[in-house]
Amino acid sequence: MTKITATVTAAMLAMAAALPAGAASTDGKVRIGLLYTLSGPAAVLGEQSRDGFLLAMEKLGGSLGGLEAEIIIIDDEQKPDIAVARARELVERDQVDFVVGPIFSNVLYAILPPVTQGGAIMVSTNAGTSSLAGAECNPDLFVTSYQNDQIHEVSGRYAQDQGFETVVLIAPNYQAGKDAMTGFRHSYSGTVASELFVPLGHLDFSAELAQIAAMQPDAVYAFMPGGMGVNLVRQYRQAGMESIPFLSAFTVDESTLPAQGAAALDFLAGSNWAPDLDTPETAEFTQSFIAEYGSVPATFAMQAYDAAMLIDSAIRLTEGRLDDRDALRAAMKQADFTSLRGDFSFGDNHFPIQDFYLTKVVQREDGSYATSIVEKIFDDYQDNFGGDCQM
Numbered sequence: 001m002t003k004i005t006a007t008v009t010a011a012m013l014a015m016a017a018a019l020p021a022g023a024a025s026t027d028g029k030v031r032i033g034l035l036y037t038l039s040g041p042a043a044v045l046g047e048q049s050r051d052g053f054l055l056a057m058e059k060l061g062g063s064l065g066g067l068e069a070e071i072i073i074i075d076d077e078q079k080p081d082i083a084v085a086r087a088r089e090l091v092e093r094d095q096v097d098f099v100v101g102p103i104f105s106n107v108l109y110a111i112l113p114p115v116t117q118g119g120a121i122m123v124s125t126n127a128g129t130s131s132l133a134g135a136e137c138n139p140d141l142f143v144t145s146y147q148n149d150q151i152h153e154v155s156g157r158y159a160q161d162q163g164f165e166t167v168v169l170i171a172p173n174y175q176a177g178k179d180a181m182t183g184f185r186h187s188y189s190g191t192v193a194s195e196l197f198v199p200l201g202h203l204d205f206s207a208e209l210a211q212i213a214a215m216q217p218d219a220v221y222a223f224m225p226g227g228m229g230v231n232l233v234r235q236y237r238q239a240g241m242e243s244i245p246f247l248s249a250f251t252v253d254e255s256t257l258p259a260q261g262a263a264a265l266d267f268l269a270g271s272n273w274a275p276d277l278d279t280p281e282t283a284e285f286t287q288s289f290i291a292e293y294g295s296v297p298a299t300f301a302m303q304a305y306d307a308a309m310l311i312d313s314a315i316r317l318t319e320g321r322l323d324d325r326d327a328l329r330a331a332m333k334q335a336d337f338t339s340l341r342g343d344f345s346f347g348d349n350h351f352p353i354q355d356f357y358l359t360k361v362v363q364r365e366d367g368s369y370a371t372s373i374v375e376k377i378f379d380d381y382q383d384n385f386g387g388d389c390q391m
Contacts, residue, residue, distance in 0.1 A: 030067040030315060030322060033090035033120075035083065035101035035111065038075035041201060041227030044255045045103045045300050046075070049125055051293050052301030053100060055285070056308030058292075064308070065315020067322075076102055078200075080110035087111040091118030097322050098123055100307050103225075103300070105129045105148060105176040116140040121328065123311065125304040128351060130179055134385030137349045140325075142332050144307045145299075146272055147351050147383030148176050149183030154270025154356050154377045155221050155247040156187035164218035164245070166193045170208060170232075171223040173197035180223035180249065186384065193217050203231045209239050217244065225250040230259040237263040252361050254298035257369035264361045264369065272352075273302050273341045274359045274371045281340050296370045302340050313337040343380060349389035353382045 034053060036046030050073060063069055072094055076083035083102065090096045091114065099115045100123045102108055108127035115122045116138055124143045132138065133147040159167055169184060169192055171177035181195055193215050196208050212220060220241075224232045229251035236246060245268070246252075252264040254275065275286040275296055285305060289297040314331035318324060335346050345353045356378040359371040 028067060028320075029070055030064050030098070030311075031070045031072065031094060031096040032064070032311070033087075033094065033096040033099045033101075034071060034073045035076050035087060035090065035099055035107075036074075037078040037103045037107075038073075040078055041203075042078055042103060042225065045126070045226055045298075046101075048255050048298050048300040049101065049103065049304040051289070052297060052304035053125075053308050055289055055292060055301070056305040056312075059288075060308065060312055064312045065318075065320055067315060067320050072096065076107055076111075078104060078107070080107050083107045083111050084114055088114045088118065091115055091120045096120055098311055100125060100304065100311075102127060104174075105179070106174050108132070109175065112138060112141060119325075121325075121332065123307045125307045126300055127176070129175055130182070130383075130385050133349050133351045133383050134388030135390075137389035137391055139329055139350075139391050142310070142346070142350045143352065144310060145303045145352070146354070146356075147385060148179035149186060149385075150356060150378075150381060150383055151249040151270045151272065152180045152183030152221075152223060153187040154358060155249065155268070156184040157377050158268070158270075158358050159184075159219055159221070159247060160188050160190065162219075162245075164190055166191045166215075166217040167219045167221055167247075168192070168194050168196065168212050168215060168217045169221045170196040170198065170212075172200045172202065172225075172228065174200055177223060184221050190218075198228075200228075202228055205232050205235045209235060209241065212244070213239065213241060219245040219247055222246065222248045222251045224248070226256065227259075229256045233260045233267065234263050252371070254296045254370055255300060257361065257371075258295065261369060262363075265363065267361050268374070269359045269361075269371060270356060270377070271299055271359050271371065272354055272356050273299050274357065274373045276370070276372050277341065277357075278373075279340065279342050281338055285340050296364070296368055306337070306339050306341075306344070309337040309339075310335060347382050347386045348391065349383070349386040350391075351383050351386065353380055355379055356381055 317331035
């Protein structure tokens, strides 16, 4: 049975004191730290990820690669400084073998040094900054999501194919927001009429929508995760701007749709998966997730589920030898598991090679809202930064 705890027991503290920092556990257990945003407006993203990982643990019977698994769940509060302190506790005090998470790229960038220098392997199930895919790649970092730019390239390619001559881009002012705009431009050669950056946590888009309405672009592209996306979509519809096509990533998905409802209908997005993807594994996962948690899974949940399956496969391949880090890294690189998204392998930078899709918001037969596959945009697509990685 999986042990889930948010605190450290006296026995664990005693064990941590007896081991050097970052040492792999030798008691026949594997320890996993889940580090996600679990409070504040973006909490639903972390909750989806946590729940996806725990659903995989349930399917695996509470073990990973034949070892009993202990799961420690930590809230990073979407604050890099807090995340760093808690990541250090995970590797130095709790002696975790893997840290899984986070949601936001600025948090990943902050916690990666203390996690990997402390001796743990980092598995990012969402954040995937361009620098970490390229020149700053890390042999102890594995990403089960994407390189940030790739999801945004989907909408760029679609806008290009549709012949949209002018587009307005809007995103939060942090690294993932900048990657979003860069990604869109990778596959779009038309005119970007304006790049609108807003602060993280921005909720009133009246000024930005007024600017967009005045420019009358052929389309709008938005990267606005969590509560920001909920408000943007509602206000976009309330402003009567739906005649301007709305393209996005992480703005209309299963984490935001319960709050957006009909306001998001027919809005488009780029993704590496949707809950109606035609694979047996996805059908089972989607049904199980809804039954367990009462909501439709988003990509956040899928990518975390895959992370658990990846770790399970690597430990199994190494026959549970967590102290053999070279063998463990090599086994992780093999990605010897069946991904919910179908095609999946790692490039030399430990970022996925996978398919990408255009999705559309629909209403399911049960009345809930979800994304649905429209068409495949990229096949077995590798990111643009791997060539800069020297590992």
